[in-house]
Amino acid sequence: xxxxxxxxxxxxxxxxxxxxxxxxxxxxxxxxxxxxxxxxxxxxxxxxxxxxxxxxxxxxxxxxxxxxxxxxxxxxxxxxxxxxxxxxxxxxxxxxxxxxxxxxxxxxxxxxxxxxxxxxxxxxxxxxxxxxxxxxxxxxxxxxxxxxxxxxxxxxxxxxxxxxxxxxxxxxxxxxxxxxxxxxxxxxxxxxxxxxxxxxxxxxxxxxxxxxxxxxxxxxxxxxxxxxxxxxxxxxxx
Amino acid sequence: xxxxxxxxxxxxxxxxxxxxxxxxxxxxxxxxxxxxxxxxxxxxxxxxxxxxxxxxxxxxxxxxxxxxxxxxxxxxxxxxxxxxxxxxxxxxxxxxxxxxxxxxxxxxxxxxxxxxxxxxxxxxxxxxxxxxxxxxxxxxxxxxxxxxxxxxxxxxxxxxxxxxxxxxxxxxxxxxxxxx
Numbered sequence: 528x529x530x531x532x533x534x535x536x537x538x539x540x541x542x543x544x545x546x547x548x549x550x551x552x553x554x555x556x557x558x559x560x561x562x563x564x565x566x567x568x569x570x571x572x573x574x575x576x577x578x579x580x581x582x583x584x585x586x587x588x589x590x591x592x593x594x595x596x597x598x599x600x601x602x603x604x605x606x607x608x609x610x611x612x613x614x615x616x617x618x619x620x621x622x623x624x625x626x627x628x629x630x631x632x633x634x635x636x637x638x639x640x641x642x643x644x645x646x647x648x649x650x651x652x653x654x655x656x657x658x659x660x661x662x663x664x665x666x667x668x669x670x671x672x673x674x675x676x677x678x679x680x681x682x683x684x685x686x687x688x689x690x691x692x693x694x695x696x697x698x699x700x701x702x703x704x705x706x707x708x709x710x711x712x713x714x715x716x717x718x719x720x721x722x723x724x725x726x727x728x729x730x731x732x733x734x735x736x737x738x739x740x741x742x743x744x745x746x747x748x749x750x751x752x753x754x755x756x757x758x759x760x761x762x763x764x765x
Numbered sequence: 766x767x768x769x770x771x772x773x774x775x776x777x778x779x780x781x782x783x784x785x786x787x788x789x790x791x792x793x794x795x796x797x798x799x800x801x802x803x804x805x806x807x808x809x810x811x812x813x814x815x816x817x818x819x820x821x822x823x824x825x826x827x828x829x830x831x832x833x834x835x836x837x838x839x840x841x842x843x844x845x846x847x848x849x850x851x852x853x854x855x856x857x858x859x860x861x862x863x864x865x866x867x868x869x870x871x872x873x874x875x876x877x878x879x880x881x882x883x884x885x886x887x888x889x890x891x892x893x894x895x896x897x898x899x900x901x902x903x904x905x906x907x908x909x910x911x912x913x914x915x916x917x918x919x920x921x922x923x924x925x926x927x928x929x930x931x932x933x934x935x936x937x938x939x940x941x942x943x944x945x
Contacts, residue, residue: 551805
């Protein structure tokens with residue numbers, strides 16, 4: 528009796544479950560277009576190959592080796608932080624590198640395995656470029672998450688504030704000039720436009736505006752380009 | 766065999782073969798993804814991602830499983846990762862907004878059995894839900910499910926059985942209505 532009832536229930540569940548999230552017709556053409564665009568964007572632009580003469584090649588090799596050695600040295604050898612007194616012009620003349628007994632010298636050996644660049648020494652321009660790469664990656668991850676969420680949430684949710692924050696960061700990255708990659712800059716510019724639209728959504732004409740934004744997103748394949756621009760394994764930071 | 770030659774043509778740069786591969790598998794992928802996420806835009810995004818990844822990694826396809834199963838495995842991975850992001854963001858927003866749990870659908874309020882079933886399916890653990898949707902709704906075999914999810918065929922059967930039991934449990938109080 529019980530088994531019969533369970534079977535009956537199972538049968539009903541199977542039948543009824545076919546109406547759970549019933550898929551509409553597959554938007555084949557639109558998706559194919561987006562896939563093609565995404566793959567084109569992901570393709571690395573091949574660099575022109577110039578024949579390099581042998582002596583020059585040797586020179587470049589030695590220079591690269593030296594640079595690598597210097598980099599390893601800076602990462603692995605602990606350096607000393609100048610105490611505030613030692614860094615002042617007057618004290619520099621008196622005691623160039625003497626540690627103060629009461630104030631132990633702080634090692635600035637970077638955390639190995641950490642993504643942070645070395646806090647002292649090294650080329651500041653190179654460090655800021657590395658920082659810009661990380662900042663851009665993080666930012667793109669946040670925008671991707673935001674846009675994914677934006678596409679799924681009920682329009683009642685207030686997205687304007689979040690969009691405004693992301694818009695500000697996008698503008699800062701574009702203004703910083705550290706983002707040199709042309710594709711990334713183009714992506715940021717396109718994102719800026721969409722984020723600006725979301726940030727200025729008109730509450731009275733919301734549905735219409737949302738449709739326009741959705742069209743813009745689809746046409747520029749922004750989500751796909753975003754995913755391709757985000758380095759693999761970069762996790763969202765909440 | 767057919768898929769092996771198709772893969773070879775795609776890897777050789779044949780654009781028509783790319784489209785052929787896409788056309789052969791896109792419906793199945795989109796249907797499953799849509800069942801899992803229930804949102805057209807997300808389903809399209811995840812399906813696109815699935816094919817972009819599939820084309821990128823096609824050289825690693827060894828033919829140990831069917832091509833369709835290999836693509837399904839990628840699709841499920843894309844959906845899981847994407848949905849985790851969405852859930853995390855939603856959870857954070859709920860925390861920030863101090864959302865009232867009363868807003869959740871009340872258990873006794875809605876007598877609609879199909880809505881109850883939908884809620885019960887949503888409430889299944891991720892693995893059970895995937896197996897249930899693949900087998901009972903989309904008609905995948907346990908062998909295909911096992912290959913796509915990287916589990917044993919027997920595990921797929923066990924998970925389906927547990928999923929059904931959980932659904933029965935959730936819907937038990939309404940079972941009387943079904944008898945009538």
